[in-house]
Amino acid sequence: MKITKILFSLLLISSVFIIGCGPKDADIKAAVEEKLKANTDMTGPMTVSVTDGVATISGECKDDACRAKCEDLAKSAKGVKSVVNNCVVAVKTVAPVEVASDDALATGVMDATKDHPGVKASVNDGVVTLTGEIKRDQLSKLMMTLNTLKPKKIDNQLIIK
């Protein structure tokens, strides 16, 4: 009788142990959080929740690659069965391109073409139009300078000799 009791209680203890053997959700959460630290492309804080081994991650990523990386990292954490990826890709605010005024452009173009006597240039609504002729080895240098004047566009109609 006594032996049966002991055996029974042993069985009970071991069954509890076996059932509770998988990592707890809290441990999985910590593991996922640790893994996600490896992703340095996050643009905001990341939150993780885990229910029955299913990890839900949310936060702000720089791009799609960063978002995919978050998911892979979360999946690689011990005990994670699946991942719900609620991460969003940050919308970039791009400042519009600044175009110089025609007066500023005309002055800049005049300076830039001074040493290229064959080149004629006109400026209209931000567009610099080049006509006339130039030697090929001079073209890059002229273009490099004209490109720094903040034109809207450069229309190169030069005859290249």
Add this chain to the structure above:
Amino acid sequence: MALQEKYKQLTEAAGTAGIINLQVREQSNVLYIDGEAPTPAVKDKLWDIYNRIDPDFRSGDLVMNINVAAGAGTKAKVTTDSSNLNIRKGPGTDQPIVGKAAHNSIVTLLSKTNGQWWLIKTDEGEEGYAYAEYLTPE
């Protein structure tokens, strides 16, 4: 997005070459690439790629505003074709000439007025504005 694809090799090269404050923007069918190159060689390399993708820069669909990063105190070589470089009283070819920097000589950059005009000082102590196209930071 088609332009970003056309010049992909260029923008990728700009990214890996360490262009400072690199910005790539597309607006009204023109791609704008802005930034500062760490060395003159990097700037030249990007222009070579540009010339390869769009021979002789004919398409008019890219504005590449890349300057060479150079702070006050930087030494620069006078890289004119053969003549001496005019040093002017102010930033503009309409300004009076106050001195000359010899071809291939080294001058000191004092400040940048803009991408075109730099305030420089020669070893002889002459000070004034010179056209940046003919100055190559060392």
